[in-house]
Amino acid sequence: MICCLNPDCSNPLNPNGKKLCRTCNTPLVPLLRNRFRIIQVLSDEGGFGRTYLAEDIDKLNERCVIKQLAPRVQGTWALNKAIELFEKEAQRLQELGAHPQIPTLLAYFEQDNYLYLVQQFIDGQNLFMELQQKKKYNPSEIKEILLDLLPVLKFIHEQGVIHRDIKPQNIIRRRTSFSSKTVVSGTSGNLVLIDFGSAKQLTAKAQMKVGTSIGSQGYSPIEQIRDGAAYPASDLFSLGVTCFHLLTGVSPFQLWTEYGYSWVNDWQQYLKSPMSREFTQILGKLLHKDIEHRYKSAHEVLADLFLTQQPQSKSTVLTAIKHIKKLSTTQLLTVSKSHLVLRNSLLAAGAIILFGTAEFWYQQFRHLEMRISASLSQSNSSAANREAIFNQHTQDPLGNFSLASTVRGYTSSILSIAISPDGNTIASNNNDTIKLLSLVTGQEIFTFSGHSNIVNFISFSPDGQILVSGSEDRTIKIWNLATGQQIRTLERHTKPIHALAFSHDGRILADASNDNTVKLWNLATGDEIRTLTGHSHWVRSVAFSPNNKILASGSFDKTIKLWNLATGQQIRTLEGHSGKVTSVAFSPDGKILASGSFDKTIKLWNLATGQQIRTLEGHSGKVTSVAFSPDGKILASGSFDKTVKLWSVVTGRQIRTLEGHSNGIQSVSFSSDGKTLVSGGDDRTMKIWQASL
Structure with a gap:
């Protein structure tokens, strides 16, 4: 089949060999940029183009996702703004795509007066689809989701980027290589954050100006909807709402439509079963309406999660261990405070070997830090006397x-x-x-x-x-x-x-x-x-x-x-x-x-x-x-x-x-x-x- 690239075409799929679309009579393009074969339409971007599933013939027909920019907007300013935002999305994927849980940018080009952004295809389904099949998640699974996504948010925030549209639809659980079925729990690193189209580069100037609100109503915090302001704490609110939705099955959009932001004050009434006091406090702090009372960084949430974590299953422990291995030395030292709690819980579960693994990785990071510190403190010269170095004719550092x-x-x-x-x-x-x-x-x-x-x-x-x-x-x-x-x-x-x-x-x-x-x-x-x-x-x-x-x-x-x-x-x-x-x-x-x-x-x-x-x-x-x-x-x-x-x-x-x-x-x-x-x-x-x- 050949897919028509006219964003207004109501029936874009055509039989192979056709030159013109049988629905809209638009010339068909067998290969975009002589490389990408369009397979099907994935979504319509509401007047800005479409997103397609495609094959990359230069990579043995490996699948990829192609976003098309074909804005149906009035006025030069609106068109230029749409192009600017599309280019920025490509730039962000270029910068952030090195992270294994963010799609990689494969290409960015213009063809036939449309702009195209090609990115890595993530084989899996998003958490919203997962929720429809599963109905709701238990607290242990929500903790695993947080442990999987918080390091990704920490990474993008440290690059100065705010996602601004975190919701179940923009989180894909990657399928495992050993099964065609999507794994729902115990798969650390399998969640991928997608759709950086709303992402905003965080600058001091941007913080001070009132902008256009971007995000999804019900998931976005009040400062983002009302003022167009976005901070790391804004993404954390959206992550908290996402967890609430998955945990309760209750649509935050419906709650927002009916109650505004007042629902977050009583979010616990929608719980179907009790949660631990510690985890309730963490989720409550993520969901706080006022940004000054919310978590300020993903690192803060991770620290609280590790300090209060009571592993109840092998999968939960393995998730924690994998994330300990991914954390910086500074974060590992924070995590070390919870080792006593972890040890007691694991002994009760008969999982002493697992704890030893976590402790082993912690010690490896500590030894690495000590070796780096030692190497920095060594002298770059074997001269016994510093004055001798001063007397040499050495080029000044830049x-x-x-x-x-x-x-x-x-x-x-x-x-x-x-x-x-x-x-x-x-x-x-x-x-x-x-x-x-x-x-x-x-x-x-x-x-x-x-x-x-x-x-x-x-x-x-x-x-x-x-x-x-x-x-x-x-x-x-x-x-x-x-x-x-x-x-x-x-x-x-x-x-x-x-x-x-x-x-x-x-x-x-x-x-x-x-x-x-x-x-x-x-x-x-x-x-x-x-x-x-x-x-x-x-x-x-x-x-x-x-x-x-x-x-x-x-x-x-x-x-x-x-x-x-x-x-x-x-x-x-x-x-x-x-x-x-x-x-x-x-x-x-x-x-x-x-x-x-x-x-x-x-x-x-x-x-x-x-x-x-x-x-x-x-x-x-x-x-x-x-x-x-x-x-x-x-x-x-x-x-x-x-x-x-x-x-x-x-x-x-x-x-x-x-x-x-x-x-x-x-x-x-x-x-x-x-x-x-x-x-x-x-x-x-x-x-x-x-x-x-």
Whole structure:
């Protein structure tokens, strides 16, 4: 059969050999682009063209899906907009199709005045069709669906894309290779998210503007239907509604038509059987009408699912294990908290071997992380003395950073910026709160509130599970990043806290206070280990050496003190600055200490000898912050002169000056891959600088 490509044809299938469509008399095309044979119409796109099932003759007649753009719209603007959205869908599939649970883009072209998008065919049926056959799902199957889809949402959100039309019709369960029947449960990785035609690139500008609502009524959240605004939390609402529909068999469109959004307040009344309290809370948070009370990220939902998961079947356990293997190291560390619960449940089920498998994969990821960390901390030279390297004529690193975006909306100076170890999240102070933002999109993810005065400093733990903040209120607060809750408050200082640092094993927290002391804390218990005294003025910076043996502290008394971490004794005092010391940082190989000062200079010190290596001069204002790139080749410095300067650590030469801030800079920070630099300051903006090749 030959399929007519006229989108208005009422009976498009024709016998082979025909030249003209027997229904509409349109010339028939045996092969699109001499490659794709159209088999049948899959759906009509409501005045914008059709979607076809086709065969790719270049791939042994492998099946594919072809979307046709033939918009029946009035006006040039509407036509151009339709073409723009279609092209963006192709671009998104090009970017996202590397994920195994998102269709791959195969081709994009124009032929006979129509645009065509060719994508991978997913052999299976969507969850709406599945529901019609199955009538409803049990809570265990809904959990498996969440475990299967949440990593996909996490992936697309990290790429800055919001799907905006998640519903059962857009989720296909892939058929297994060993059977022609669709498997309904226990098939981790078999759910595929399709139809990115409504997807929206998430940008700061898009968030601020009211747009055209896109999505499916009943599944889309209020901010999307009313304002055209879309966030990761919007997709999570739609996912929650999808789960509700599958769980109850009740159409959310009918509920929305009759009750508006009020039905989500009483969604539990539609349950046919009781669910666990923990899972009810998770689904309720997904379904919250108000976005501020909803989950902000897929990672948060995954964390809650793993922490409350009580495996009741082998398939559920296998699903969890497969997803543990897919998670990042940071997420695995969050998941590890639930191992005790998992172990007890599995022992009861006689599945000790399965638990061992999960624990084995967890340990493998931990060992991998340790090997990577060890390799980063090794010196790139076998020279016994760092000065010898400085005397070599080495080419300066490029340091090609340029401004990628500016984040606004702060009510006070940005005093501290930190980037999470996985490079996905930025934390920064905003007066007495802490903002958590996506590094990909600049979108605010969460706000931590609890301090009674200005937050001066924040830091992520090495495993990315914890955030700590020090404040003018003289306290340190420790926050659980997975839940957004306070773990504890540390109170022992008599004056404000201005700096914090984690030991590289994450066990010890050091702080710096205006009471002229440094305190060391046991993170596991919250107990004070010891107080380091010796500075005669405010202590404004602390840093651990990579081997966790030395702590450096910089003070307004113009000195830097090095402390033996094991004994708490002073090793030596570094003197040379003529102004207050504001910032200290160790190089990744642990051989150099950098210090910034109000004397407008940065000094590099040899840790082995305590001698100055060199002084970096070039700022016209006080230096407030210094940071090494992860490879140790570049040092960044922020200053009251409104600039960030990049320096070659080897030669001491200034590589580049980054300009754009309208007031003094208070904090600079590199991402763990060294490709992003973030700065913030007194102009109440955060600037994100990206490295180019």
